[in-house]
Each structure stands twice: as structure tokens, then as C-alpha cells.
Amino acid sequence: MDMRPLKHFLALADTLHFGRASELCHVSPSTLSRTIRQLEQNLEVPLFERDNRHVALTPQGLIFQDYAKDALAQWELLRHTLSRDADELAGEISIYCSVTASYSFLYDLLSDFRLRHPRIELKLHTGDPAESMARVLDGEEDMAITPRPRSVPGPLAFKSLTRSPLVFIAPAVQAGWIPGTPESPSDTQWQNVPMILSEAGLSREYSDTWFKALGITPRIYAQVAGHEAIVSMVGLGFGVGVVPKIVLDNSPLVERVRVLPVKPELPHYDVGLCVLNRRLKSPLIQALWDEVVER
Amino acid sequence: MDMRPLKHFLALADTLHFGRASELCHVSPSTLSRTIRQLEQNLEVPLFERDNRHVALTPQGLIFQDYAKDALAQWELLRHTLSRDADELAGEISIYCSVTASYSFLYDLLSDFRLRHPRIELKLHTGDPAESMARVLDGEEDMAITPRPRSVPGPLAFKSLTRSPLVFIAPAVQAGWIPGTPESPSDTQWQNVPMILSEAGLSREYSDTWFKALGITPRIYAQVAGHEAIVSMVGLGFGVGVVPKIVLDNSPLVERVRVLPVKPELPHYDVGLCVLNRRLKSPLIQALWDEVVER
């Protein structure tokens, strides 16, 4: 935006003298004269009454003077606002994660980040990790805390934050169907166990693979969205579930459940930050990304 | 003021697509791209995060979007305001006149003018007509109602509005010093008459000339600024005054004074509108001038 016409106008309105005003603006008198003429043609009203000897503001010029002062002030204010924002990163980052992530390591990460970039607002959306990839790919969220999938989609970048074993959990109270010897699984031992599994997502895939590898057909009692809900249901005694251990560690129901020491163990759950590759160029995203990389 | 950068920015911010935005703005995509880049360089902050495939507003872009909408709205508002003012004359005209003028013919003139140009504000300043010329010449007033001087100064235009005889007035009540036979003036008759005259101005000049022509040296009791004050003092019985008859006609004290039928009569007082020639180009001034000419 070229604000010179406004500045030139104001200089002339102040001095009422083309020569002096043009000096103030560091342009030739002819340039100033043409600038004013352009303004007048643009607005289709005369701003100055003038002859070869006198210059005076018209009533419209008086109105325009108010406008010009205002517009210039707003422009300068904008520049200051923006330049302050340029020095210090500011804006908004939306992060999708599970409740557990928001309670555990993510909390520390974001605390540090917030101290370093107080003017970046973080919007935390919690939900089922199974959806996290899709949400990031669709651009609904800037980032997500998500388990590393078997293969990371091309447009996505993934940075591991923590690992956590997937574990079988059973109610802390006794129940007839809880496998007595989880170290040596067998179809008979598992066929009557009511399983509480994720509807979808990596933990479900790993569970399915685990059962399939042992030739076991599990009895699925409930399919749940969100690991935290699995803990709840298991704690209530509805069955046996599979969750990352970190979910357990951050659950208020940890006393109500116990880990079944099954063999073979389930794979580890690699939890990390996930973001569109191209969005890494954004200074805000990059700042958070770098914070993670430092760890 | 070229507002296109703002329009282009807003189009891009809406569509987030250079191709479509450039169509909306009737420019080529490369032009739009350069316009945005210029804005960003000017403000020294990025407004869009973009690669070859995606466009997104930065936090600063969001701020600028608010600014741009606002600035454009104000600009349009200004244009409307000014164009309305262009159709209908608006502004301010200052007029200097005597109290009498403001009470008499000027009132009618301005009433009509106000109906025709309701958006022109008139600022009436009253004072001694003797000063009127100087005030107009100095640019302190746009116009003045003033007696036509013996010779009108070059830079001034004068348009006669009305004529009024200069008259001698005496108190209505009897007083020993009031000339008994004003039709035949003589030094003896006048030498003891306390005269109440203008400090300056045409009426004073004419009075002086009248006395001089008759070889009379008047006894000046008081020199007053403003004809109305002369009527007051005469009405109070302090002496004999010289005022334009029109002042008398508009005075509440008209019953307290009477006109002396002196011979020879004083010249007529030619009262009219006076304005700087060069200011006649101003549409406002011209409108009022034309109104006078029509009469």
C-alpha cells in the first residue's frame, strides 16, 4: 500500500503551500501537484481551492483531512502490531491428541513451549487417536499426537516422543474368566474372555495380529473409541482390554485394574508428533517441531 | 489512493487460491502474486503461508485481513460522504456584517439561501462595518456586508444589495441644542450640538465632508464603533448622530429618536456584499454570490 498520497495531502493541508509541502515530502512541486490532482480525480471532488497564488482547503478537503489522519494512524498502528508479531511468534496451533497425552508428557512439552512462545495459543483437541492421522491429513488440525503407524503416509512428518508398551489389563478384582496363566496363551484360555478393544487404530491392529498369530479367536465384548474408556470398562469389571501402558499410568482407575503379564508381549506403542510436511515451513509449526526435536 | 492491493489481498484471503482470486480481480495470477509479495515486503511480515499447491493465512495475515476490510469500508464511506457533498453544496461561509444588516435584508437573503442550500452553514459575525473591508481582505471572513466605499479595492468584488440614506437623528424629546432649522444649516446653529459619530468608516467620512462643505466645525461629543450604539446614545439624549436610515428602521429605539430633515441631504449609503475576487471561484461563495445577483 502506497500511503504517500495521504502524506502528501496532509503536508499540503498543513502548509497550504506546494513548494514547502513538496520539500517536506522530498518530491518536486510538480509531483505533489499531480498527486493532489490524482486524488481529486479519484474522489471526484476538489480538495483544495487554488490559483497560482493561494491554496485553501475545500469543505471536502477538510473531511478528507480527517480521513487521511485517521487512515495513516491506523496504518502505522497496523505496522507496529505486525512488527511486534514478527519479532515474537504469535498465532494459533491446534493439536489433536488423546486425553492421556494431554495429561502426561504433552503437558510438560507444552508448558515449556508456552514459556518460550507466550503469544502462541495452543488449542488442544482430545479424541480417539485412531482419527488423528485423518484429521491432520484433512487439515482439520495442525498437529496430532498419535501412535506411529506401520508406515507413515508420504505427506506426513512424524517425530517420536515416547514409547509405551501395549498391555493387557484385567479388573483388579477376581473374575472367573480372567486367564490364569497369561504367560502361556491358549485358545481355550481366551475363548471366553470378554475383550474390550479399540474400534480401530493401531492398538486394535496389534491386538488382532496378536490373537491371529496365536490362532485365537477372541470374544469381543465391546469395541470402544478411546483407550481411556477401555480402562474404565475394564475397571468396572466388564472384561479384559488392551491399552498402552501410559494410558494406565495416567488413569485415576489404575488401582481398579491390573496388567496381565501375557506372553508374547504386544509391540511397543511409538507415540509421537505428526504434522503435514509442507506445514513445517510455517514458523509457528516449526517452532513447536523444533521444541520436540530438541528433546 | 490505490486501494487495489487491499482488494487483491482480500480476494486471495477469501479464495485462498491465486488463480480464482486473480480472476475476481481481473488481473493475471502473476500480478496478484507480485501484489501480495509487495504487501508482505512493505509490512515486513508474511501474510500467507504458501507453496506451489496451498495457500493459507498467517496469523499476521488474519490481522491484516481485519485491517483491510476496515480500511476499505472507511474508504468507501468517505467516497459516499464526499460524493453526496459534491451533489449538494456543503461547508461553511463566514459573513461579517452589522447587527442591523443581520436584522434586516440580510435575514431574508440568508433564509432563502438556507432553503436552497441547507448543508451550507453560515457563520454570521457582527461588528462595526468600518472594519468589514479589512477583515475580508485579510481573509478573516469570506464575505462582508459593507457600505460601498468611494473606490472599491482591486482584489474585492462588490455587489449592491440596498441603498439607504444617511440621516441625522436627534432625541425625540426636546433639547436646547437641537438645531431648530436643520433645513438651513449654519455654523452657529451646529457649533454647540454634541455630535455622536462613527469612529471611522464611510458614515464618518460623509459626515466630515458634509460639515466641511458647509464650513462647520462640529463639536464631537463621542466617537462610537457601530451605528447601533449611536442610536442608543442619541435615544438617551446625549446628542445628534449620523446613521443610515436602515439602522433606524431596525432599531427598537426608533420611537426615542427623530430624523432631522437637514439640507443638503447626506449621500446615500450603498450597502452590499463584498468578497475577494479570487474567492468567487469557490462553489460555496459563488452560490451565495449568485443568489445576490438574482435579486
Added chain:
DNA sequence: TGCCGACATTGCGTAAAACGCTATATTTGC
């Protein structure tokens, strides 16, 4: 009254910039 100086404006030649077309590089979706 006539001349001089001040000053806004215009003509003109040059410099700069703006514009559109085309080409290019990169990315996405199939």
C-alpha cells in the same frame, strides 16, 4: 500604473514500475 517576484501548473524526456505471457518447479491425486 507598470514591472518584478512568487508560485501553481504543464510539456517533455527519461527512468521506473507494472503487467501479461510463458516457462518452471514442485506437489498432489490417481
Added chain:
DNA sequence: GCAAATATAGCGTTTTACGCAATGTCGGCA
């Protein structure tokens, strides 16, 4: 891996902006 999409850089042309010098006009002053 290929083809479509798309923001952008290069380039030649057109438009615009700028300053200098000239012009015309208005006040002031002798």
C-alpha cells in the same frame, strides 16, 4: 510413476511516475 494443478520467476512491452524547465497568472511595490 505420471499427469494435472498451481504458485512464481523471467522477459519484453506498455503504462505510469518523476524532475526539470517553461508558462501563465496573481500580488506587491515603487
